[in-house]
Structure formats: C-alpha cells, structure tokens
Amino acid sequence: MTPSFDAIIIGGGINGAASAFFLARAGLRCVIVERLPALARLTTSRSMEAMRAQFVEPENVAMMRESIAFYQDFAARTGLEGYDIGVHQQGYLFLTTEADGLQRFGARVALQHSLGLTDVELLSGDQVRRRFPYAAAEEITAGAFRQGDGWLSAHEACFGFARASGAALRLNTTVSGLMIEAGRVHGVETDRGPLAAPQVIIAAGPYSGRVASLAGVELPLRIVRRHRVTIGQHPLIPQDAPMVIDQESGAHWRPEKPGAALAWAQAHEPPGEPLDEVPVNPHFVHQVLEGAYRLCPFWLDVAETLRRDQVFVQAGQYTITPDDKPIIGPHPQIAGLHFNTGYSGHGIMAAPGGGRLLADLVTGAVSDETNPFSFRRLSSLDAASGHQRLL
Numbered sequence: 001m002t003p004s005f006d007a008i009i010i011g012g013g014i015n016g017a018a019s020a021f022f023l024a025r026a027g028l029r030c031v032i033v034e035r036l037p038a039l040a041r042l043t044t045s046r047s048m049e050a051m052r053a054q055f056v057e058p059e060n061v062a063m064m065r066e067s068i069a070f071y072q073d074f075a076a077r078t079g080l081e082g083y084d085i086g087v088h089q090q091g092y093l094f095l096t097t098e099a100d101g102l103q104r105f106g107a108r109v110a111l112q113h114s115l116g117l118t119d120v121e122l123l124s125g126d127q128v129r130r131r132f133p134y135a136a137a138e139e140i141t142a143g144a145f146r147q148g149d150g151w152l153s154a155h156e157a158c159f160g161f162a163r164a165s166g167a168a169l170r171l172n173t174t175v176s177g178l179m180i181e182a183g184r185v186h187g188v189e190t191d192r193g194p195l196a197a198p199q200v201i202i203a204a205g206p207y208s209g210r211v212a213s214l215a216g217v218e219l220p221l222r223i224v225r226r227h228r229v230t231i232g233q234h235p236l237i238p239q240d241a242p243m244v245i246d247q248e249s250g251a252h253w254r255p256e257k258p259g260a261a262l263a264w265a266q267a268h269e270p271p272g273e274p275l276d277e278v279p280v281n282p283h284f285v286h287q288v289l290e291g292a293y294r295l296c297p298f299w300l301d302v303a304e305t306l307r308r309d310q311v312f313v314q315a316g317q318y319t320i321t322p323d324d325k326p327i328i329g330p331h332p333q334i335a336g337l338h339f340n341t342g343y344s345g346h347g348i349m350a351a352p353g354g355g356r357l358l359a360d361l362v363t364g365a366v367s368d369e370t371n372p373f374s375f376r377r378l379s380s381l382d383a384a385s386g387h388q389r390l391l
C-alpha cells in the first residue's frame, strides 16, 4: 500500500515546515519529505536569522509585517505553550554615506510611511552618531531605523512549525520523481518508495529547480553563495546594537550574545549549482571585518584582538528569482503542484506570511489571480533583468 496524505511537502527547511503548519491548520494531513537526516540542515541553518519590515514594495511590506507579528507571538499562534524562538527586536539600522543620503533615505522612509510602516525613523548623520555611538564614521550622512525589526532563532522556528503541524516526517528520504497523470499530480517517488497525495509542494530551497525539473518545469532561479561569520565572544561588541547595514557596500552585522554575526552579500559572486557543503572563501572573514569597520570603526579594534578560535565562518546559498520575490502557489498547468521557494535571501523573515499564503492558495481561500508571488508572473519577467540584491 502506498502511504497516502492530503499534501506532500518536499523539503524540511523553514519554508517546508511553515507550509506544513499552515496546511495542517487548514485541516490537511501532511508529510514533510527531507533528504537530509534532520530538519533545518541546509540553508535555514546558515542564515543571519534576521527579520525586517523595511521594504518598499507593498506586497513585501505586508508579508514581512504579517510574519513579524506571527514570530512575536509564536508560542500562542502555534499552540506550543512556552516555546521560545529567541525573538530580539533590537531594530535594523540602514546607513548611507552618499552626499544626498538624507534626501534619498527621506524619500524611502516617506514611501514606507505611506505603506503603513509609520514607525520607520529617518535620522541625520549626527543623530545616528549620537544614538548609536559605535556607528561613529564622520562620513555617515543619514540612517533609517525601525525598532520592531530584529532577529530570531531560525532553527527553533523551523522545528516549532514542524512540531505544531503534526505532519509526518520522512527524513533521509530523497524525492526522485513526481507522479503526474492527465495534467494532475498524484504523489512523489522517493528512494524509499512512493507517497501519494493530491497536493505536492516544492519547498526544496536551492534544489527547487532540480525538483521542479522532475515535472518538466523550469524555474528561473539563480543559486548564489553567501557567507555568515560568527564571532563567539568579544567585550568590544555592543550587545544592545541593532542589525547595522552599510547601504552602499551591503556589509552588515548584529550582536549575537556574547559576540556577533556578520555577513556581506558581495556582488561579484557568480551563480552556481546547488550544494550541500558550500566551500568557504578563506579571505571572507577579513573582507567582512573591513566592510564592517568602514562605518563602525570599533570593528578594527575587534579585528586586531581576535583569536582564531573565536571566529567561525560558514556558507550557504541564496535562491534568487528575477524580481527577488518568492514563488508561492500553484503551477497553472499541473493541477495540485505548488511552489513555496525562491525567497531570494528573505526566507526566514517571510516564512510565516509565505506559508499562510501557500495554504490559502492550496485550499482556494485566496485566488492566484490576486497573488503577487504567483508562478504565472514569472513569464512576464526577463530572467536576465534581475538586479543584484545586496541583502
């Protein structure tokens, strides 16, 4: 007998787990199929784990606000009493050194206010230096700050979603085929036998293109390496700081008790193939420290006094779409086949809103016609026109 479910979710990262949670809440019996021995082992475990509502596109602002509100109240919303996902709302501070930075940030903040994000603050260079003394560079001309942004434990959130979903788990199980007949999906083939369901969700992170190709579907995804540096402990790192971002370079850092996490989405990284073990650039630690001390000079003192055993560097991959927005919802020609992928570097912060939308599309509570993240929109985008997102 082929085990049978209402929905099969391919991928046990945060977006697979969030899909399972919201589908289960809608009454579907789900199974998460994960190739690796545990959940949250691929991209989800390598991220900066940060969340922000400071976007400028209305659909992104709405999705991130929904997601942040969910994370703030995770235990109650999931029914996991006392479950702690380590939310820290210490803010996100964007900094610029452009001569017309105050005007540019002013226009962006005004747009965000018009989208209902009225708690984004516009700061002059002097205001930045007074309020955030570690952002001491004289060149800073403006800042934009939102206290409600911050970070969380992506690992805890992923496991929390999976646990609260009550979904069956098939670990160490690789999906190797999609069963499609007469334009409708019926289940998946795996290396441990077939599974049947009328709904199949591809949430396979960087491998989503490969999984979609099993159905003859091409996804316009670019897979790009990104690093994260973790500094275990250092007395010079201010633990009350927000996420601090150099708008021009893209270098960013935040405290992570008792040290910090740093990243820099460098524009020159070429796209590559999906990988489980992403090789690390040995120069990245120096590069990101240099990137961070351009605007926050204390990082020079940290760098000079760092011991090798205080620094840990790892790399993962962004899964990037041509317009930097995820692909959520149905394939228009293959009934029952859905996507929840392509988060373009925002899959932690967007997971609750994305998972809720996916479930509403699967159940028909929301129409794909009004879905800003639809698969259908991709046909009107030129893959080559996608810009290089820095964060």
Ligand SMILES: Cc1cc2nc3c(=O)[nH]c(=O)nc-3n(C[C@H](O)[C@H](O)[C@H](O)COP(=O)(O)OP(=O)(O)OC[C@H]3O[C@@H](n4cnc5c(N)ncnc54)[C@H](O)[C@@H]3O)c2cc1C
Binding pocket: 010, 011, 012, 013, 014, 015, 016, 033, 034, 035, 036, 039, 040, 041, 042, 043, 044, 045, 046, 047, 048, 049, 050, 051, 173, 174, 175, 176, 203, 204, 205, 206, 207, 208, 211, 225, 226, 227, 228, 263, 315, 316, 317, 318, 340, 341, 342, 343, 344, 345, 346, 347, 348, 349, 350
């Ligand atoms: C350095 C770095 C920093 C980042 N910082 C942030 C941040 O601050 N905030 C933020 O929101 N996002 C951030 N991101 C992006 C975020 O990590 C991703 O968007 C998110 O983790 C994607 O989750 P996912 O569930 O879609 O994919 P993944 O976590 O990659 O999970 C996909 C799963 O599918 C499984 N799978 C693949 N193929 C198969 C198959 N055939 N059969 C079964 N299972 C399969 C994989 O093994 C994997 O476990 C960052 C990413 C990186 C690399």
